[in-house]
Amino acid sequence: MSEAALGERSVGKVAVAFALSLLWAAITVVVIGSEFLWVAAPIALSLVINQVSQVPLRGAALGERVGLSVLTDRTVAIVTFTALCLLGFEPVAVLWLCLALGSLSASVMGRLMTPQQFRPKVRWRRTNPWRESTFYGVSGLATSAQSLDLPILAAVGGGVPAGIYGSVSRWTQPMGLLAAAFSSASAPFVARSSDARAAWVVLRKGLWLPATAIVLAIAIFVLAPWLVDFLLGNGYAEASGVLQILAMVSIASILSQPLLVGMQSLGRDRFVAIVFGSTVVVQLSAVLVLAVPYGALGAAWASFGAQVILLVALLAGAIGEFNRR
Numbered sequence: 001m002s003e004a005a006l007g008e009r010s011v012g013k014v015a016v017a018f019a020l021s022l023l024w025a026a027i028t029v030v031v032i033g034s035e036f037l038w039v040a041a042p043i044a045l046s047l048v049i050n051q052v053s054q055v056p057l058r059g060a061a062l063g064e065r066v067g068l069s070v071l072t073d074r075t076v077a078i079v080t081f082t083a084l085c086l087l088g089f090e091p092v093a094v095l096w097l098c099l100a101l102g103s104l105s106a107s108v109m110g111r112l113m114t115p116q117q118f119r120p121k122v123r124w125r126r127t128n129p130w131r132e133s134t135f136y137g138v139s140g141l142a143t144s145a146q147s148l149d150l151p152i153l154a155a156v157g158g159g160v161p162a163g164i165y166g167s168v169s170r171w172t173q174p175m176g177l178l179a180a181a182f183s184s185a186s187a188p189f190v191a192r193s194s195d196a197r198a199a200w201v202v203l204r205k206g207l208w209l210p211a212t213a214i215v216l217a218i219a220i221f222v223l224a225p226w227l228v229d230f231l232l233g234n235g236y237a238e239a240s241g242v243l244q245i246l247a248m249v250s251i252a253s254i255l256s257q258p259l260l261v262g263m264q265s266l267g268r269d270r271f272v273a274i275v276f277g278s279t280v281v282v283q284l285s286a287v288l289v290l291a292v293p294y295g296a297l298g299a300a301w302a303s304f305g306a307q308v309i310l311l312v313a314l315l316a317g318a319i320g321e322f323n324r325r
Helices: 003-031 037-059 063-086 091-113 134-157 159-168 173-192 196-206 208-231 239-265 269-324
Strands: none
Touching: 003 037, 037 063, 037 091, 037 173, 063 091, 063 173, 134 159, 134 239, 134 269, 159 239, 159 269, 173 196, 173 208, 173 239, 196 239, 208 239, 239 269
């Protein structure tokens, strides 16, 4: 995509986000009469602007500059929040402003750090910003839908299983961040590769990141009983088994994520969307079925089964792509 086309899509996306933000603010204030729900509008708009500013950097494989942009976002938000709280403002009243300022500061930083030859031209043209990105959207929707496992467990199985599952379900996230960092950084290099074999040459240079994440997941599996007892106490002893299963889920996810992003970057986004979306449907359906008889363990096994199915499907697709090219 040329810088001109990227600029047109970027402006179009921000324009749509601006219109939707105004609509949300009007509905929540005028129709609903809420004094607080409107804050989602500036947060969402600033986040979209921030994400748009990162696209040229990511496409140019300037991951370290993306990292500086993200660091700017967090730093400005935290410093502003702390300063306003020290000045006597209510934290809830200013949090939205700090988040928005952080994102906007990061977008300015991202624009300034983008080399001139990669900087999109800011101009308006009536266009669909999301043209040819339908399957990426489906994959994004599937990612968001995965978090519905806890609400489904709570609705069907009750509060106790949901409390046990929720108490440890986020403990494996740091490993996921390592895998996500590897996938995000490698995506533009894979997209530039002529075929899957050339992409593998690029990917294997950074395999230490997902390998480190897998080692950490294995450590959590082994130490789960001690970790739960030390951090949560004897009352959550049942959560140790859940944590061990989720550690296995994390390992499967770490292996799947580079395959998923790699297949998307090689133009197989339709295949990824179908496989990923289907496995999420299987996972949530399994939680619905297993929540009553097995509680939190049922939800954990549902997640593990779905991740294994996803990993096998992505491996089969990657092998086919490797042989085809």
